[in-house]
Amino acid sequence: MPVATEFFDTAEVALNAGDQSWGNLGLWQDEDSYSDACRGLALALGIEAGLDAESHVFDAGFGCGDQLLLWLEHFHVATLQGVNLSETQTRRALDLLKRHGHHKHCETLRQGDIHNSAHWPAPGAPRPNRVLCLDGAYHFPGRASFLAQAGRSLAPGGVLCVTDFVLPESFQGGLRSLPLHAMLRGSRIPRDNLVTTARYREQLFEAGFDQVAIRDLSESVMLGFSAWWARYHRRASHLPARSRLKYAVTARFLGWAYHKTVLRYVLISARRN
Numbered sequence: 001m002p003v004a005t006e007f008f009d010t011a012e013v014a015l016n017a018g019d020q021s022w023g024n025l026g027l028w029q030d031e032d033s034y035s036d037a038c039r040g041l042a043l044a045l046g047i048e049a050g051l052d053a054e055s056h057v058f059d060a061g062f063g064c065g066d067q068l069l070l071w072l073e074h075f076h077v078a079t080l081q082g083v084n085l086s087e088t089q090t091r092r093a094l095d096l097l098k099r100h101g102h103h104k105h106c107e108t109l110r111q112g113d114i115h116n117s118a119h120w121p122a123p124g125a126p127r128p129n130r131v132l133c134l135d136g137a138y139h140f141p142g143r144a145s146f147l148a149q150a151g152r153s154l155a156p157g158g159v160l161c162v163t164d165f166v167l168p169e170s171f172q173g174g175l176r177s178l179p180l181h182a183m184l185r186g187s188r189i190p191r192d193n194l195v196t197t198a199r200y201r202e203q204l205f206e207a208g209f210d211q212v213a214i215r216d217l218s219e220s221v222m223l224g225f226s227a228w229w230a231r232y233h234r235r236a237s238h239l240p241a242r243s244r245l246k247y248a249v250t251a252r253f254l255g256w257a258y259h260k261t262v263l264r265y266v267l268i269s270a271r272r273n
């Protein structure tokens with residue numbers, strides 16, 4: 001019988017220390033380990049979102065669940081809901097939460113597509129006051145419709161917080177951006193998801209948000225990942241050749257896109273009005 005494979009899988013587990021299984025680009029400040037940098041990006045998102053014991057979180061694309069533990073055990077959030085496309089990751093996330101005694105939260109975490117409204121709170125059900133997306137929104141089949149769904153689901157005054165790629169205002173396209181288009185295809189990123197920060201703001205306003213704040217993390221994320229792989233790849237012989245190639249191409253692309261001002265990586269927060 002053929003083995004089912006998924007685009008979003010558990011390959012990044014091999015980059016992690018201990019029993020961590022993060023799978024984002026990381027926030028590289030003084031961090032030297034992949035797990036620490038990924039956790040750092042999650043911490044930045046949680047702090048920006050103002051997570052605390054009053055937070056009712058909906059997490060879009062929660063990976064293998066390390067971030068769910070962070071929301072619960074570091075920020076002590078009150079409730080958790082979420083949806084994640086990857087079946088293998090979602091199983092791992094639920095196992096992780098159960099091993100840490102968080103059985104009750106598993107009932108509201110689902111495998112599925114963010115664009116299926118059945119995975120969001122039904123009309124009349126308690127609404128989240130935080131919608132989070134850590135390094136996943138650029139992959140969603142339509143980011144604008146994700147923003148619209150988040151706007152419909154959040155309680156008034158609630159906060160949407162995402163880390164994401166945007167195009168710089170100076171982006172011109174043309175031949176210079178050919179590597180970008182190749183990367184988008186290979187990484188399953190719909191072209192329409194890449195918009196300038198000005199257009200992103202408009203999409204947020206159209207979805208019912210105000211008080212938009214956008215912080216540029218490009219250097220610490222894009223150059224950080226690129227520089228980490230340059231240091232780490234010699235110690236990566238335990239990884240399958242396919243993974244080594246993927247990280248090498250990603251690292252090279254991110255360094256190029258940063259220096260040529262083709263892409264920017266940002267932390268965005270906005271308030272549901």
Ligand SMILES: C[S@@+](CC[C@H](N)C(=O)[O-])C[C@H]1O[C@@H](n2cnc3c(N)ncnc32)[C@H](O)[C@@H]1O
Binds near residue numbers: 067
């Ligand atoms: C780059 S990974 C980031 C994973 C995790 N947030 C982390 O930081 O380790 C992108 C995540 O988005 C999820 N994802 C992609 N498309 C999705 C969709 N249409 N609906 C729900 N989740 C999706 C994937 O399953 C994956 O977990």
